[in-house]
Amino acid sequence: MVSLVKGLGTWVRFRSVDNLIEEIEIVHRSKIIRHVDFHDDTFILKRKWLYEFLDAYAGKFSTPFTCNVRADLVNFDMVKALKAAGCSRVSFGLECGDEKLRNLLLQKNLRIKT
Numbered sequence: 001m002v003s004l005v006k007g008l009g010t011w012v013r014f015r016s017v018d019n020l021i022e023e024i025e026i027v028h029r030s031k032i033i034r035h036v037d038f039h040d041d042t043f044i045l046k047r048k049w050l051y052e053f054l055d056a057y058a059g060k061f062s063t064p065f066t067c068n069v070r071a072d073l074v075n076f077d078m079v080k081a082l083k084a085a086g087c088s089r090v091s092f093g094l095e096c097g098d099e100k101l102r103n104l105l106l107q108k109n110l111r112i113k114t
Contacts, residue, residue, distance in 0.1 A: 014046060017053045021060060028061070035088075036065040043067045044074060054085035064088040 027033060044050050044067070057065070066089040067082070074090070082090065 014042070014049060017049065017056050020053065021056050024057075024061065028063070033063050036061075036063055038065060038067040041068055041070075044069050044078060047078070050078070051081060054081050058085040062086065066090065068092065 024036065064086050067087060069078075069090045069092050071092045074092070079090075
C-alpha cells in the first residue's frame with residue numbers, strides 16, 4: 001500500500017477554509033439547506049484550521065451543523081467554539097478496548113488512562 005502513494009505528498013490533504021466556505025455558499029445558493037453534516041475524520045485535527053473555519057462559518061451561515069471528533073483530541077474550549085459556530089451534535093467512534101490490539105494492529109497509539 002505504501003508503495004502506491006510513496007512520493008505523492010502527505011496522506012492527509014486539507015482544503016483551505018476559503019475553499020470549503022465557498023463550496024458551502026454555492027450549495028446554499030442553489031438549495032434550501034436546513035443542516036450541514038461534516039463527515040470528516042480529520043475535522044478537528046488541525047486546531048488553527050478548525051478555529052479559522054468556525055469563525056468563517058459562523059460569520060456567513062446560521063445553518064446548524066454536525067461533525068466528527070476524535071475523543072482524544074477534543075477539549076472543552078473546542079466544544080464551546082463548535083457550539084458557538086452552530087454545531088448541534090458531535091459524533092465519535094469508540095476505540096477497541098484491548099490496548100495491545102488497538103496499538104499494534106490498529107496503530108492508534110492510545111493508552112488506557114487509570
